[in-house]
Amino acid sequence: MFFYGQSISLMGTSMQTSAQSWLVLELTNSSFHLGLLSAVQFLPMTLLSFIAGVLADRFSKQKLLLITQSFLTLLAVALAVLTQMHAIKFWHVLIIGYMTGIANAVDM
16 A cells, blocks of 8 residues: 555656646756755755654654645645746745655655
């Protein structure tokens, strides 16, 4: 059950990462902004891996996964709603990307 759930989650995360990159290109048409988004998304993995390890040791892994997956779902819904309403701005994508990076650091 865990394997199938994580497989689906990783597919969704990959799709969201690709969609965010495409959205940034549509909004800004700038390779700099695209690189900035990538840095913001993956920097938390580098900086927070030690803290995430401590969290994984101290708390129930099941509860941590439930929290991080729920948080990632909320972020995906926020991105979808802002995009559908045509209210999305580059800074929205940056913030959602950063928060996704933090959740992914703890999740992994």
